[in-house]
Amino acid sequence: MDAEGILAGLNSDQRAAVLHDFEKGAQLLVLAGAGSGKTSVLTKRIQYRILSGEPPEKILALTFTAKAAAEMRERVQALFPNAGVRLCTFHSLALFMLRQVIGGKHAYEMLGFKAPPTPRDSSDREFLAKLSKLHVKSFSREDLFSDSVPASVAVKLEGLRADVLESGQVVFDDLIYLAIRLLATNEEACAFFREMWEDIMVDEYQDINPPQYRMVRLLLGDRKNLFVVGDDDQAIYGFRGADIGNINRFCDDFKDCTIIRLEWNYRSVPEVLHFSNEIFTNKPLRLRKVLRAGNPRGSGGNPLFRENRNVEIWDSDNPVEEMVRIVARMKELREGYDLHWKDFAILVRYNRLRLYYEEALRDALIPVAGENGDGEGEVVEDGVHVETVHASKGLQYAVVFYAGLAEGLTPGECLGSHAERKKQLDEERRLFYVGVTRAEAYLILLYCRRRFWKGRLRNMRRSQFLPKQNKVDGFMKMPLLLFKIRAVAAALAYMFVHIPLFLFVLLFMKKDADRWLDYKIQSFSKFCMKILRVNLTILDQANLAKVDWTRPVFVMGNHGSYADIPVAFIALERKTGFIAKSDLLRIPFLGFWMKRLGCIYVDRQKSGAAKSVHEAVKHNLQSAPLIFVFPEGTRSKTGKLSPFKSGGFRFSVETDAIVLPVVFKGTRQVWEGRVSSAPCDVNVRILEPIDVAALKKERGGVLDPKKDLMPMVRKVMEDNL
Known part of the structure; x- marks a missing residue:
C-alpha cells in the first residue's frame, strides 16, 4: 500500500497529523475531541512512519491498557505483518527496560537488584503499614530507592530496601520509579534507550501522571520526535x-511545538455536539475545541439519527416518576425505530445509583447488560447498559439517559480548600462532558427533585451543569421599524465593544488572535440570530468534514439577504472572507471586521472589478484560503436563482480549489422581506464539496469554468432550493 492508501478516508486535520514533519513543526500535540478518530490517526501515523522508512523497532507507542495496545498492534500489523513496533503500557515498558542487557550487565543490576524485578499487586495500605512499623511518616513509595532521602530516614529504610533488592518483589508503580532512576542516574543506560527508540508516541496524554511524564521526557531528551494524542476535556482520572x-x-x-485539533466528531448528531460545546466556556483559547458533526455512525441507516433531536432535560419529582418516563420512552423508541435494548444506556456518577437503576429496570422486565442477576452468571448481551460515567469512557450508545443531575451527585461532592474544591469541580465538569458525548443520536438529562441518598430522603438542587432556564427575549410584538432599528443598534454595539478587545488580543496574545476571531465571529453570528429572532436549521453539516481545508475553498451560495452572512458563519462554523461591495466599508465598525475576515471589495460603479478580485483572491490564498462567493452577484428578490457570473468559478479552476455549494432558504424574510417582528424560520443546507483538481484530472487536465463547472454547481443548488 502507498501513502495515499494509508491516508484514504482521513479528513484534512487527521491527514495533517499523520503527515506531521518533526523537523519543520517540532513536537506535536494532537488535541483529539470526543469521537474524532484518534486511534485511527495514531495507528495510521505509525503505518506512515514505517512506509516512510522508519524501522518499526525504532517506534515506541505508549498506551494505558494492554487492550488498547493490542488493538493498535492488530491495526498496524494488518498493513505491516510482524512489524516490531513496541506498543505497550507504561508499566510493561518499564519492566522491559529493567530486563535489558546494557554493556554486559542487566539494567536492574545497575540499580542494585540481585534478582530480576517481579511485579505484584500491593496496596498503599500495606506499604503504609510497613512504614508505620519503622516509625516513618510522610514518605512516598517513589522515594524508596531515591538517593535524596534524609540519612535519618535512609537508615530506617535499609531493611525494607534490602528485602526488595534481594527478592526482586516490587509493586507495579515501582517499575516506573525504577525506570526513571535508571535513566536519570546512568548515562550509559539513558543513551542506550534513546538510541533504541527514535519516535515516541503517547496515547491519552491527558491521563499520564507526573512519574510517567518524567519517564517520557527522559527518553525523549532534547529531540523533537514526540507525537502525543490527548483530550484535556476528557481528563477524568485526577483521583x-x-x-x-x-x-x-x-x-x-x-516552545516550537505544533498543535493540531481533531474537531470532527464521527459519533454524535449535531444537537448533542452543540450542547457539549457549551460545557466549557472559560478555557484558554490555545486549547479550546469546537466539536463538529462528521458523519455519525448510525446516520446512514436509522432514522433516529437523521432526526437530530434536541437534547432534553427532564425534571421529575422522584425516581419512581422518572423511571416510569424512562421505561415508556425506551419502549416507544425501541418499537418506533427498530432499536435493540443494547442501544440504550443509563449513565450515573456513583455506583450506588447504578445499582438502583439496574434493579428498577429488572422490575420493569427490561434486560440489563451483564449478569442477569439470577446467581448463575449468565451474560445478557442485548440489554440496557447501566454504567458509571467513568466506566463508559470510550463507549457510545444511540440513546443515553444521563441520570442524577443534581448537586452532590453530578457534580459530585467537592471537599477541601478552595483550590482543591475548584480542581475537583473542574474534573467533575469534564466527567459531565464525557457522559454527554457518549450519546450518538439522542440525549436525555435527568433531574429528580427528591430522592433517597445516603440513608435519608433529601431535597436535591438542580445541577449547576444543566443550562439555566433561559427567559426568552419574550418575542414581544413591536413595530417593524422599531424592531429593525433595535437589531441594527445591537449588532453595531456588539462590533464596537469587541474592537478594543481584539486590539488587546493582537497586542498581548498575538498567537491566539486567529482563534479568538473564529470564536467571536461564531458568537456574533449567534447573537444576530437571537436579536433577529431566527430559528435556524442546518442540514447536512457533515459534508464539511469532506472538505480539505488546507486547500483553497470557494463557498458558493445563493443570495437573498444581508442575513446570509451570519447564517453562513454559523453553518460553516468558521470565519470566512467574502466578496462584497466596497460601499459596506462605510458602515461604522463593519469595515473594521470585514478587513479582519479577509473580505474582497469591489466597486460596482467602476470597470476592472474582475481584475481587482482576481488579484485579491491570489493575495488571500496565501493566508486565508476560504472565500464566500455569491455567484449571482446581487440579491435575489424572488428566491429563485438569478443568472450566475463566472468569476468565482474561474478563480476556482485557476487555483485547483474545493467548491462548496450551500443553499439558503428563508433568509430574505429575516430582513429585506420581513413583515413583522415575529420569529422566522431559516434553513441552510451544505451540499457535497466538489474537488476541482480531481475533476480537472478526470477530464484530461482541461476544465472550462463557464461551460463545465458553473452549470454543475447551479444544477445541484437548484435541485436543493
Whole structure:
C-alpha cells in the first residue's frame, strides 16, 4: 500500500497529523475531541512512519491498557505483518527496560537488584503499614530507592530496601520509579534507550501522571520526535494521580511545538455536539475545541439519527416518576425505530445509583447488560447498559439517559480548600462532558427533585451543569421599524465593544488572535440570530468534514439577504472572507471586521472589478484560503436563482480549489422581506464539496469554468432550493 492508501478516508486535520514533519513543526500535540478518530490517526501515523522508512523497532507507542495496545498492534500489523513496533503500557515498558542487557550487565543490576524485578499487586495500605512499623511518616513509595532521602530516614529504610533488592518483589508503580532512576542516574543506560527508540508516541496524554511524564521526557531528551494524542476535556482520572497540567503546559515545555485539533466528531448528531460545546466556556483559547458533526455512525441507516433531536432535560419529582418516563420512552423508541435494548444506556456518577437503576429496570422486565442477576452468571448481551460515567469512557450508545443531575451527585461532592474544591469541580465538569458525548443520536438529562441518598430522603438542587432556564427575549410584538432599528443598534454595539478587545488580543496574545476571531465571529453570528429572532436549521453539516481545508475553498451560495452572512458563519462554523461591495466599508465598525475576515471589495460603479478580485483572491490564498462567493452577484428578490457570473468559478479552476455549494432558504424574510417582528424560520443546507483538481484530472487536465463547472454547481443548488 502507498501513502495515499494509508491516508484514504482521513479528513484534512487527521491527514495533517499523520503527515506531521518533526523537523519543520517540532513536537506535536494532537488535541483529539470526543469521537474524532484518534486511534485511527495514531495507528495510521505509525503505518506512515514505517512506509516512510522508519524501522518499526525504532517506534515506541505508549498506551494505558494492554487492550488498547493490542488493538493498535492488530491495526498496524494488518498493513505491516510482524512489524516490531513496541506498543505497550507504561508499566510493561518499564519492566522491559529493567530486563535489558546494557554493556554486559542487566539494567536492574545497575540499580542494585540481585534478582530480576517481579511485579505484584500491593496496596498503599500495606506499604503504609510497613512504614508505620519503622516509625516513618510522610514518605512516598517513589522515594524508596531515591538517593535524596534524609540519612535519618535512609537508615530506617535499609531493611525494607534490602528485602526488595534481594527478592526482586516490587509493586507495579515501582517499575516506573525504577525506570526513571535508571535513566536519570546512568548515562550509559539513558543513551542506550534513546538510541533504541527514535519516535515516541503517547496515547491519552491527558491521563499520564507526573512519574510517567518524567519517564517520557527522559527518553525523549532534547529531540523533537514526540507525537502525543490527548483530550484535556476528557481528563477524568485526577483521583488516580493523572495530571491534566501535562497538556496545559505542552506549549511551555516545547516552545516550537505544533498543535493540531481533531474537531470532527464521527459519533454524535449535531444537537448533542452543540450542547457539549457549551460545557466549557472559560478555557484558554490555545486549547479550546469546537466539536463538529462528521458523519455519525448510525446516520446512514436509522432514522433516529437523521432526526437530530434536541437534547432534553427532564425534571421529575422522584425516581419512581422518572423511571416510569424512562421505561415508556425506551419502549416507544425501541418499537418506533427498530432499536435493540443494547442501544440504550443509563449513565450515573456513583455506583450506588447504578445499582438502583439496574434493579428498577429488572422490575420493569427490561434486560440489563451483564449478569442477569439470577446467581448463575449468565451474560445478557442485548440489554440496557447501566454504567458509571467513568466506566463508559470510550463507549457510545444511540440513546443515553444521563441520570442524577443534581448537586452532590453530578457534580459530585467537592471537599477541601478552595483550590482543591475548584480542581475537583473542574474534573467533575469534564466527567459531565464525557457522559454527554457518549450519546450518538439522542440525549436525555435527568433531574429528580427528591430522592433517597445516603440513608435519608433529601431535597436535591438542580445541577449547576444543566443550562439555566433561559427567559426568552419574550418575542414581544413591536413595530417593524422599531424592531429593525433595535437589531441594527445591537449588532453595531456588539462590533464596537469587541474592537478594543481584539486590539488587546493582537497586542498581548498575538498567537491566539486567529482563534479568538473564529470564536467571536461564531458568537456574533449567534447573537444576530437571537436579536433577529431566527430559528435556524442546518442540514447536512457533515459534508464539511469532506472538505480539505488546507486547500483553497470557494463557498458558493445563493443570495437573498444581508442575513446570509451570519447564517453562513454559523453553518460553516468558521470565519470566512467574502466578496462584497466596497460601499459596506462605510458602515461604522463593519469595515473594521470585514478587513479582519479577509473580505474582497469591489466597486460596482467602476470597470476592472474582475481584475481587482482576481488579484485579491491570489493575495488571500496565501493566508486565508476560504472565500464566500455569491455567484449571482446581487440579491435575489424572488428566491429563485438569478443568472450566475463566472468569476468565482474561474478563480476556482485557476487555483485547483474545493467548491462548496450551500443553499439558503428563508433568509430574505429575516430582513429585506420581513413583515413583522415575529420569529422566522431559516434553513441552510451544505451540499457535497466538489474537488476541482480531481475533476480537472478526470477530464484530461482541461476544465472550462463557464461551460463545465458553473452549470454543475447551479444544477445541484437548484435541485436543493
